Amino acid sequence: MVKFLCSAFVCFLLSLFPIKAICLELTLKRAIGLALKNNPTFKAEEVELSNRASDVKEKKADYIPRFSLTPSYTWQAGQEEIPDLTWENQDYKASITQKIPLGGEISLSYGYSLQSFSSYQSEITRYRLGPNFSIESYTDLITIDPEDKHNMEIDLSYTHRLLKDGLVGPAFVSIKEARFDQLIQQDVMARSEIDLISKVRAAFYLTVLYQKYVEVNQENLDISQRILMLIRSRHQIGLSAEIDVMTAQIDMISSRQELLSSLETLEKARQELKTLLDIDDQIRAIGQLETKRSPIELEEVVTVALKHNRQLLRIEKEIEKQELAVKVAKNHLLPQVDLFARLKKVGWGISFDEVKKQDSDEYQVGLIFSYPFYNRGLKENYHQRKGEIKRLKLERRGLESEIKNLVTTLVRQLYLLDTRISLLSKQLEILKGRFDLALKAFDEGLIAMDRVYDARDDLIQGEKRHIQSLYEYHRHLSTMQTLMGSALEIG
Numbered sequence: 001m002v003k004f005l006c007s008a009f010v011c012f013l014l015s016l017f018p019i020k021a022i023c024l025e026l027t028l029k030r031a032i033g034l035a036l037k038n039n040p041t042f043k044a045e046e047v048e049l050s051n052r053a054s055d056v057k058e059k060k061a062d063y064i065p066r067f068s069l070t071p072s073y074t075w076q077a078g079q080e081e082i083p084d085l086t087w088e089n090q091d092y093k094a095s096i097t098q099k100i101p102l103g104g105e106i107s108l109s110y111g112y113s114l115q116s117f118s119s120y121q122s123e124i125t126r127y128r129l130g131p132n133f134s135i136e137s138y139t140d141l142i143t144i145d146p147e148d149k150h151n152m153e154i155d156l157s158y159t160h161r162l163l164k165d166g167l168v169g170p171a172f173v174s175i176k177e178a179r180f181d182q183l184i185q186q187d188v189m190a191r192s193e194i195d196l197i198s199k200v201r202a203a204f205y206l207t208v209l210y211q212k213y214v215e216v217n218q219e220n221l222d223i224s225q226r227i228l229m230l231i232r233s234r235h236q237i238g239l240s241a242e243i244d245v246m247t248a249q250i251d252m253i254s255s256r257q258e259l260l261s262s263l264e265t266l267e268k269a270r271q272e273l274k275t276l277l278d279i280d281d282q283i284r285a286i287g288q289l290e291t292k293r294s295p296i297e298l299e300e301v302v303t304v305a306l307k308h309n310r311q312l313l314r315i316e317k318e319i320e321k322q323e324l325a326v327k328v329a330k331n332h333l334l335p336q337v338d339l340f341a342r343l344k345k346v347g348w349g350i351s352f353d354e355v356k357k358q359d360s361d362e363y364q365v366g367l368i369f370s371y372p373f374y375n376r377g378l379k380e381n382y383h384q385r386k387g388e389i390k391r392l393k394l395e396r397r398g399l400e401s402e403i404k405n406l407v408t409t410l411v412r413q414l415y416l417l418d419t420r421i422s423l424l425s426k427q428l429e430i431l432k433g434r435f436d437l438a439l440k441a442f443d444e445g446l447i448a449m450d451r452v453y454d455a456r457d458d459l460i461q462g463e464k465r466h467i468q469s470l471y472e473y474h475r476h477l478s479t480m481q482t483l484m485g486s487a488l489e490i491g
Helices: 002-016 028-038 040-063 173-236 242-277 298-308 310-332 352-357 376-443 449-483
Strands: 024-026 066-077 086-100 104-117 120-129 135-144 147-161 283-285 336-349 361-370
Touching (some): 028 040, 028 173, 242 283, 242 449, 298 376, 298 449, 376 449
Antiparallel strands (some): 066 086, 086 104
């Protein structure tokens, strides 16, 4: 009765961890696609890259002609001195400004205003000679006619920084800096993509590994059941003792416990993979653990890694950005000469035709010279930029050496694992044949039951060692692909 309850409890636990009742079957390619589509960390990198692209567009907008139009209208009435006077102002100003790439800027503006005054009456005090040569005052009412006043102004100006921002110093500094930030973010995003793919690949093959463990433990349970049935049949005809039956039953329960433990581990691996994919569905990984058929050439892999490693590419972009910063910092230490030229035409009158006939032009041409005498901050900034370049180059050299050593180690480990897997495959075939012979010999009464269990244990351990070696091969291969800066398969 106790054995029946134990078996029923184990079956209930197995129902909680179904092996084949999976909603979503995932290949490695599909898993990577879901991760790139759903993973929130990677999506955040995409948003940051979009922001960097917007920064570049914003800096480019500085070199797009800027046009502005400013109309205004005001109306006033009821001054204390002249209560019936009203007047209105109409002002219109249009301007266009264009930034010149090599440090210049040209601007053209046109302004026009119209002041209209209404007619009004005003009382004035007059004086006249009265009787007996007296002076008397009287009030006279006069009417002022309406009046318009026109004003026009045309302003054309040009300024140019003769030494900085192009002719001596670097041009398009703001755009170049924004582009460097964009390129650096592209490398960061590409590295995040490769890291994510590497994590998905590792989690995927870890899930496949534990699925294989479940299959092996299921096979172990099936073997234990076969041995139990065989011993029971022998016990019924008096060839095996009762203790052998009990030993086989205990072994079968142990096999079920191992199966439950592997199912629990498999579920944890699935949850890790689902977290990377940002999905809630139950999953089953569809893939094989196998080695590459084509050999991996060490020199070729090292060359590709040094050329395409995303961390190295990011450092290269950082060095280029700092070299630009050094040029800018050095440029700030130079004397500054600015050229400006201006043509201004102004006119006014009671009509627009009268305004156009006027010839009142103003011309301005000049040079502005400035020199930063003993500006310690500028000098320190220049030396800091140069020091940053030296630091980045040392970091690049160290990373190159680290990549070479890691790739060399990984290639050798892959070669050794490939050889080991080949030997384990041959050993596994022998272990399977040995177990079949042991089971047959036990059935014929030629060997003891312990020899069957030893052959079974060796077979199960051989299968697990073979699966574990295949997983280690894929894990090292995934690390190498990350170092190479490529999501493509090697070999």
